[in-house]
Amino acid sequence: MIPPIDVNPKGRWESVWDYPRPPRLEQTAKHLEIYFNGVLFADTRRGYRVLETSHPPVYYFPPEDVRAEYLVPRSRGSFCEWKGKAVYFTVCVGDREAVDVAWSYPDPLPAFTYLRDYLAFYAGPMESCLVDGEKAIPQPGGFYGGWITQDLVGPFKGGPGSMGW
Numbered sequence: 066m067i068p069p070i071d072v073n074p075k076g077r078w079e080s081v082w083d084y085p086r087p088p089r090l091e092q093t094a095k096h097l098e099i100y101f102n103g104v105l106f107a108d109t110r111r112g113y114r115v116l117e118t119s120h121p122p123v124y125y126f127p128p129e130d131v132r133a134e135y136l137v138p139r140s141r142g143s144f145c146e147w148k149g150k151a152v153y154f155t156v157c158v159g160d161r162e163a164v165d166v167a168w169s170y171p172d173p174l175p176a177f178t179y180l181r182d183y184l185a186f187y188a189g190p191m192e193s194c195l196v197d198g199e200k201a202i203p204q205p206g207g208f209y210g211g212w213i214t215q216d217l218v219g220p221f222k223g224g225p226g227s228m229g230w
Contacts (some may be wrong), residue, residue, distance in 0.1 A: 080218040088117035098195040102158035106132040119222040121211030125183035148172040163190035
């Protein structure tokens with residue numbers, strides 16, 4: 066059962082229930098930053114975001130705006146029905162690492178070709194993920210990679226009882 070939804074955010078917020086399914090890809094000029102172990106290793110104003118019903122946006126960084134020396138390719142993979150086959154990376158900075166926290170689509174499906182080699186990151190394991198200076202909250206549940214900011218209205222998929230949404 067889908068919970069009650071705030072369908073009238075009055076223009077001050079985005080309701081994730083207004084996002085489409087299948088998801089939409091859009092460019093964003095928002096300033097996106099990621100810190101891990103005291104190091105700013107991803108920083109862009111040329112990102113993309115994927116918007117899907119009931120999910121906060123997943124932000125993607127162009128590879129040239131991510132410090133590649135902190136990424137270690139992994140053998141893990143997954144498949145998204147909309148974007149295609151993903152490959153994963155571990156983030157290693159100094160004496161700390163976060164395993165399988167970044168992913169990319171080297172050969173995305175046609176609707177998401179602009180995401181080729183762009184990188185997305187789970188917010189939870191990072192020191193901070195910022196959207197225009199605001200620290201994002203990870204999408205609940207640990208499976209999805211959305212970033213929640215104060216301009217979003219939920220409820221958000223990923224928490225207890227939301228698997229069937």
